[in-house]
Amino acid sequence: MTEQSVPAIELSGINKSFGPVHANKDINLRVGKGSIHGIVGENGAGKSTLMSILYGFYHADSGEIHVDGKSVHITDSKRAIELGIGMVHQHFMLVDPFTVVENVMLGAEGGAMLNKGIDQARTELKRLADEYDMKVDPDAVVGELSVGLQQRVEILKALYRGADILILDEPTGVLTPAEADHLFRILRVLRDQGKTVLLITHKLREIMDVTDAVSVMRRGEMVSSLKTADTSMAELAELMVGRSVLLEVDKKPAEPGEVLLRVENLNVKDERGVMRVKDVNFEVRAGEILGIAGVSGNGQSELLEAISGIRRAQTGTMDLAGDHVDLSHSHNAGQMRQMGMSHVPEDRHRMGLVTSFAEYENSILGYHREPEYSKGWFLDLKAIRSEAEHRIQKYDIRPPNPDLKAAKFSGGNQQKIVLAREIERDPDVLLVGQPTRGVDIGAIEYIHKRIIEMRDAGKAVLLVSVELDEIRSLSDRIIVMFDGQVVGERGADASEGELGLLMAGVNEEHAA
Amino acid sequence: MTKGQLPKWVDYGLLPALNLIAAFAVSGLVVVLIGEDPFEAVKWMLFGSWGYGEGVGFTLFYTTNFIFTGLAVAVAFHAGLFNIGGEGQAYIGGLGIAVACLAFDAYVPWYITGLFAIVGGATFGAAWALIPAYLQAKRGSHIVITTIMFNFIATTLMVYLLSNVLRPQGSMQPSTRTFTEGGQLPLLRNIWPSLDLGQSPVNLSFFLALIVCVLVWYLIWRSKLGYEIRAFGANPTASVYAGISPVRITVITMLISGGLAGLMGMNEVMGSQNRLLLDFTAGYGFVGIAVALMGRGHPIGIILASILFGSLYQGGAELAFEIPAITRDMIVVIQALVILFAGALENLFRPAVVAFFNRFSDEAAA
Numbered sequence: 001m002t003e004q005s006v007p008a009i010e011l012s013g014i015n016k017s018f019g020p021v022h023a024n025k026d027i028n029l030r031v032g033k034g035s036i037h038g039i040v041g042e043n044g045a046g047k048s049t050l051m052s053i054l055y056g057f058y059h060a061d062s063g064e065i066h067v068d069g070k071s072v073h074i075t076d077s078k079r080a081i082e083l084g085i086g087m088v089h090q091h092f093m094l095v096d097p098f099t100v101v102e103n104v105m106l107g108a109e110g111g112a113m114l115n116k117g118i119d120q121a122r123t124e125l126k127r128l129a130d131e132y133d134m135k136v137d138p139d140a141v142v143g144e145l146s147v148g149l150q151q152r153v154e155i156l157k158a159l160y161r162g163a164d165i166l167i168l169d170e171p172t173g174v175l176t177p178a179e180a181d182h183l184f185r186i187l188r189v190l191r192d193q194g195k196t197v198l199l200i201t202h203k204l205r206e207i208m209d210v211t212d213a214v215s216v217m218r219r220g221e222m223v224s225s226l227k228t229a230d231t232s233m234a235e236l237a238e239l240m241v242g243r244s245v246l247l248e249v250d251k252k253p254a255e256p257g258e259v260l261l262r263v264e265n266l267n268v269k270d271e272r273g274v275m276r277v278k279d280v281n282f283e284v285r286a287g288e289i290l291g292i293a294g295v296s297g298n299g300q301s302e303l304l305e306a307i308s309g310i311r312r313a314q315t316g317t318m319d320l321a322g323d324h325v326d327l328s329h330s331h332n333a334g335q336m337r338q339m340g341m342s343h344v345p346e347d348r349h350r351m352g353l354v355t356s357f358a359e360y361e362n363s364i365l366g367y368h369r370e371p372e373y374s375k376g377w378f379l380d381l382k383a384i385r386s387e388a389e390h391r392i393q394k395y396d397i398r399p400p401n402p403d404l405k406a407a408k409f410s411g412g413n414q415q416k417i418v419l420a421r422e423i424e425r426d427p428d429v430l431l432v433g434q435p436t437r438g439v440d441i442g443a444i445e446y447i448h449k450r451i452i453e454m455r456d457a458g459k460a461v462l463l464v465s466v467e468l469d470e471i472r473s474l475s476d477r478i479i480v481m482f483d484g485q486v487v488g489e490r491g492a493d494a495s496e497g498e499l500g501l502l503m504a505g506v507n508e509e510h511a512a
Numbered sequence: 513m514t515k516g517q518l519p520k521w522v523d524y525g526l527l528p529a530l531n532l533i534a535a536f537a538v539s540g541l542v543v544v545l546i547g548e549d550p551f552e553a554v555k556w557m558l559f560g561s562w563g564y565g566e567g568v569g570f571t572l573f574y575t576t577n578f579i580f581t582g583l584a585v586a587v588a589f590h591a592g593l594f595n596i597g598g599e600g601q602a603y604i605g606g607l608g609i610a611v612a613c614l615a616f617d618a619y620v621p622w623y624i625t626g627l628f629a630i631v632g633g634a635t636f637g638a639a640w641a642l643i644p645a646y647l648q649a650k651r652g653s654h655i656v657i658t659t660i661m662f663n664f665i666a667t668t669l670m671v672y673l674l675s676n677v678l679r680p681q682g683s684m685q686p687s688t689r690t691f692t693e694g695g696q697l698p699l700l701r702n703i704w705p706s707l708d709l710g711q712s713p714v715n716l717s718f719f720l721a722l723i724v725c726v727l728v729w730y731l732i733w734r735s736k737l738g739y740e741i742r743a744f745g746a747n748p749t750a751s752v753y754a755g756i757s758p759v760r761i762t763v764i765t766m767l768i769s770g771g772l773a774g775l776m777g778m779n780e781v782m783g784s785q786n787r788l789l790l791d792f793t794a795g796y797g798f799v800g801i802a803v804a805l806m807g808r809g810h811p812i813g814i815i816l817a818s819i820l821f822g823s824l825y826q827g828g829a830e831l832a833f834e835i836p837a838i839t840r841d842m843i844v845v846i847q848a849l850v851i852l853f854a855g856a857l858e859n860l861f862r863p864a865v866v867a868f869f870n871r872f873s874d875e876a877a878a
Contacts, residue, residue, distance in 0.1 A: 310752055334755025343753070351753045356746045361739070366754035368739050378734050 014063035041217035086158025096143030148179030237500030257286035260460035266316035291475030299484035342422035346433030355407035360388035412443030560830020561823035569712020575822030581800025584773035592745035597659025599797025600666030605774020608636025610788035617695025637774015645766030715783035
């Protein structure tokens with residue numbers, strides 16, 4: 001990008017690590033004044049970290065930030081506001097029982113008594129609303145507003161504080177299409193009035209619709225900065241997903257047998273009542289791996305939780321190795337296990353392990369009521385321990401100490417503990433979510449090999465991963481989820497670009 | 513050694529000791545402020561609680577109360593539930609014990625009545641925990657709030673029952689009649705006269721408390737239910753993944769917790785007063801929270817913490833008697849300081865100790 005004027009923001013050589021995770025690697029970014037600049041990337045690519053650095057939530061380990069050509073040191077969000085940077089968070093930072101005007105002036109009350117501040121806020125709010133075409137009733141209680149209006153309040157809040165640069169983090173995630181369109185109109189008005197907008201998203205369509213320039217992040221790196229007019233969704237998808245070295249997996253052709261898992265008409269809502277899985281149907285046969293690809297947050301987690309009995313579905317049935325299950329009824333994960341389903345969950349810390357428990361205690365989580373681990377009401381610690389030791393040997397879990405707390409093992413070894421537990425039960429159906437997230441290369445290879453072995457042993461494997469490489473190298477068939485729906489099915493030979501487009505919600509021809 | 517981790521002896525020995533020392537140092541300052549000799553005070557406290565047979569008997573009597581209420585809080589805590597209602601559950605548990613004694617004392621010997629009393633106390637205590645547990649499990653009403661409310665309800669209910677229902681005709685006192693021998697647990701001073709326990713009320717409940725400690729240990733660390741309780745307390749999400757029902761665990765754990773609190777009446781009602789008195793729980797249920805925190809939720813820790821609080825109660829009474837300038841209220845201040853440092857400020861010294869041990873281990877590694 002070659003802007004003539006001084007860029008509104010210039011980042012150079014930004015680095016940020018969280019422990020062993022290098023979230024931002026040598027990031028360079030120029031954002032032209034009075035433009036809408038998109039930043040795209042998959043979840044975990046480092047977009048939010050970068051914006052948090054810009055807004056003063058985090059401090060970069062190294063690198064420089066220039067705002068309006070001046071080198072600045074953003075120590076906290078107060079300093080960011082002083083520099084004219086405003087942020088609209090993905091999860092709104094609003095006080096629900098307060099009115100719009102009270103929310104807008106929050107943190108800028110102007111003195112001990114409120115009356116002066118309120119009057120000022122009210123006048124200013126009216127001016128802003130007129131100027132940017134953002135009508136909102138100043139006396140409405142925020143909690144009673146629609147999500148789209150709440151977001152507008154967030155934007156007004158930033159403008160009230162004198163923001164010239166607005167950062168919006170996944171702003172359309174919670175909006176209806178109509179609300180999103182209105183938001184984009186507002187953003188264009190803001191740009192035309194000279195404001196700079198940074199739009200973080202993983203939806204390519206929005207980028208194409210509204211931005212002037214776009215930067216792509218992948219695995220902590222800024223891989224490209226382009227003018228939106230010069231690029232296409234296909235190119236962005238490819239850049240986003242990347243062409244990293246394909247991990248070689250030795251795999252014979254699949255020999256699919258009978259259908260072991262059939263899911264029909266699955267609809268799942270999340271805690272907030274948002275429909276996250278919409279009319280999903282699929283089946284997995286014995287001896288095949290079905291991969292579910294998709295940018296994270298498109299309903300895969302809810303899908304896994306629903307069919308594993310953790311989350312109740314709105315509608316849906318499942319045929320699981322000869323049993324018929326109505327998923328809209330209340331179930332627990334133990335019942336699914338009884339019917340022959342094992343589940344390696346997406347998040348081993350939150351779900352797969354009790355990290356304060358010893359390794360051997362974790363080795364029976366979910367199976368602690370099985371007869372071979374019990375003596376009446378009590379646990380048969382001897383049997384549990386000897387089984388744990390056997391698995392430690394077999395799966396090469398290090399350090400080989402069953403008494404060590406699960407929290408003390410590395411990510412790869414923690415995953416092996418979970419994998420060993422779920423595979424050794426010899427299930428008919430294995431659900432695997434993000435099997436290699438945060439796992440070192442050596443363990444990745446091992447875990448992949450085990451999953452293939454399960455397939456070759458005639459199990460039905462359902463693999464959910466946001467790593468396209470992993471999906472492509474392991475799966476025999478691939479379905480792609482976008483916005484809760486299955487948007488396409490492809491064979492294992494589908495190209496990255498093709499899948500990447502599907503993952504971005506672009507489906508030109510209908511699914512084969 | 514990983515950063516932030518401490519050897520067990522530091523975690524379970526040194527830190528509680530530091531907390532105690534701090535509590536006593538501040539208490540000592542208070543004693544100095546009112547113009548008394550703190551060392552003299554310590555001497556009387558130690559002598560009062562452990563210096564002679566009767567004192568030891570009283571100390572163990574109080575200890576018994578604290579073991580029951582401490583275990584009650586600890587079991588709930590393992591499931592991540594903060595049961596503040598031990599006081600009310602103990603109170604209603606006492607009612608169950610009294611009912612058993614009143615019903616059977618005329619017909620069967622004490623050991624038969626005792627069995628019914630144990631069942632009655634545990635059942636009534638558990639029942640008093642059931643509604644808060646259900647509300648927490650099904651409705652998400654916070655158990656801290658509901659159990660506190662149930663303490664008040666218990667108090668009012670008992671006032672009503674003792675003055676209107678259970679009071680014998682012609683009596684002016686809001687209490688039940690005195691149980692006959694068939695409703696009295698034997699006192700240790702009568703079983704072993706040679707122990708020279710004076711007039712102390714320590715009774716067989718002390719051993720019941722120790723047995724219950726063993727049972728709780730088995731429950732928490734050896735049973736399948738205990739595994740589920742601990743898993744739920746440590747990581748509710750993972751326990752749902754494991755097929756453990758949060759509703760079931762919340763309710764069952766609270767029932768056990770309430771039942772344990774309810775057993776406290778074995779010591780007070782059936783063991784010592786031999787009738788049901790107004791306010792017999794006298795705050796033991798609340799001190800149980802401090803006992804459980806200080807004992808780190810482990811039965812052995814709870815026994816040790818109970819002995820400490822038992823000593824404070826008995827030694828404190830002796831101290832107030834021997835040094836009149838140190839009033840009964842002063843003793844409460846000292847007890848409160850111990851609770852403050854051992855319970856509420858449990859992590860006061862931890863960062864410093866962790867830093868010290870990290871430096872130490874870094875040097876050892878270098």
